[in-house]
Structures are given as C-alpha cells and as structure tokens.
Ligand code: SF4
C-alpha cells in the first residue's frame with residue numbers, strides 16, 4: 001500500500017498575517033508547520049508511552065546546511081505533547097581512529113562517540129537544546145547491530161543501530177540535499193545508510209569483504225591491534241583477514257600506513273543508490289507501519305551536509 005504524502009509550502013502570501021488572528025501570527029512559520037506536520041503524521045500511529053527515534057544527521061564539522069536545530073526541537077516537543085518519549089539520534093561513521101588536524105581538533109566528525117558528540121554539540125544538538133536525550137544509536141563504537149534479513153537483489157540483510165531498533169516508532173527527519181557520492185540525500189539515505197551501524201554502511205558502499213594487498217603489507221601489525229573482532233592475524237610476516245570473524249567495521253583501514261587494505265568492489269553510483277533503497281525498504285519493513293518521514297527541502301547544497 002502506498003503512503004500518504006503531505007506537502008507544506010514555504011511560500012507565505014504577503015497578506016497572510018492580516019488574515020489570521022493576532023494571536024496566531026506564528027502559524028505561517030515553516031518551523032511551526034513542520035511541528036504540526038509531525039503531529040499529524042505521528043498522531044496516526046503513536047500510543048502514549050511509545051519511544052520515538054527521531055533520526056537526523058548531526059552534520060559534519062565546519063558545515064552549516066544540516067537541519068537547523070529548532071526544527072528538530074519542535075518535532076520533539078510535538079512528540080512529547082502526544083505522549084511519546086522521543087530521543088534524537090544519528091549513527092557513527094565507518095572506521096574508528098581519531099586523527100587530529102593542525103589545530104588539535106578531531107579531523108573527522110563521527111568516527112568515535114567522543115568526536116561524534118562534540119560535533120553534535122558544536123552544531124547545536126544537545127540534550128539541553130533538544131529537550132530529550134541526544135545519542136548515537138550505535139554507541140559506543142558502532143559495532144553492534146540488530147540484524148534483519150531482507151533478501152534484496154543487492155542487500156541480503158540490514159544492520160540496524162540497536163537504539164533505533166528498540167524504538168517503537170522511527171521518525172526520519174531528513175535534510176534534502178545533493179550528495180558527492182550519491183546523487184541526492186533525503187529520507188532514503190537518512191534511513192538506508194543513517195540507521196545502520198558500521199557493518200551496514202559497509203554493505204551500502206561495497207559489494208565484497210575487505211582484502212589485504214599482500215605486496216603492500218609490511219607486517220607492522222597495527223591493524224591486528226586495532227581490529228575489534230580479532231579478525232586479523234600475521235602469517236609469514238603478512239596480515240591476513242579471517243573473513244568469518246570480520247564484522248566489516250573498517251577500523252583497520254584507518255591504521256594502515258601502507259594503503260594495503262582494498263575493497264575489491266566499489267559499486268557505481270546507481271548500484272549504491274539501489275543498495276540504499278533496498279536497505280531503507282528493509283528498515284521500514286522492520287518497523288511495519290510505525291514509520292514517519294519528513295524531508296526538509298531547504299538550504300539545498302551540492303555536497304552532503
Ligand atoms: S597495518 Fe597494513 S602494513 Fe601493517 S600489518 Fe596491517 S595491512 Fe600490513
């Protein structure tokens with residue numbers, strides 16, 4: 001069955017305010033209308049006490065086009081008005097090593113919980129500003145998932161971040177924008193990539209497990225120590241991955257100075273988009289009809305936020 005789709009215009013007629021009572025002046029606001037839309041959508045499925053995962057993207061360091069925090073706060077407020085228990089969440093990025101730039105700041109935005117929470121706070125997302133818990137749904141390291149078989153053409157299972165999987169309702173609040181790897185980002189990407197742990201993200205962007213180029217490996221052993229799954233051994237002075245132990249987290253890649261890790265196949269954009277679509281459909285199926293999607297088409301930029 002198709003979903004109901006609603007549209008809210010950001011266009012405000014010039015005579016809007018004279019037409020509404022003075023006490024309703026704010027109702028032209030897109031923030032207000034997003035809150036009301038969330039209420040309309042949630043109101044059809046929520047029961048008092050339901051836990052609601054408000055999935056957003058916290059943005060990256062030094063970016064400014066992620067969803068403005070006030071939109072998220074108002075969706076949270078509406079969820080609480082309806083008796084729900086919201087939390088705002090994102091997930092960690094693949095890899096695990098924290099590197100620093102020349103100013104001593106973490107180079108990446110969310111490879112570890114610490115840098116992820118710092119990025120979220122820097123961009124305005126804290127428990128205080130949101131009025132509810134602000135978390136990484138696959139904390140502390142992005143290594144744990146709730147696996148769900150979907151048997152798609154490209155994706156056989158999804159790896160849902162545990163805190164999201166435990167929620168009663170998934171509310172995707174996505175910023176629609178263009179993207180440097182995918183063509184666009186919106187609800188599909190916010191769910192298909194963003195609701196998955198590191199293992200799930202791997203299978204969006206790759207179609208084979210990681211391998212080690214034996215010519216490039218110098219046997220330093222850094223990857224052996226870094227691997228959280230004990231999936232790498234040194235044999236005859238070269239690193240070898242034990243595939244059945246590997247959980248596709250990509251920690252090891254960050255630690256190799258020789259560029260010895262190679263993923264055999266990096267699908268083209270169309271296949272990656274198909275993978276995202278399959279994963280998103282799988283996660284929606286996991287939640288049944290307990291999903292709500294809101295896309296904000298504003299501040300649309302050519303690259304990801
Ligand atoms: S970190 Fe790289 S060079 Fe060192 S053992 Fe692992 S694969 Fe080989």
Ligand code: SF4
Nearest residue numbers: 227246247249250252
């Ligand atoms: S070998 Fe697999 S489990 Fe170990 S760090 Fe690399 S990707 Fe992660």
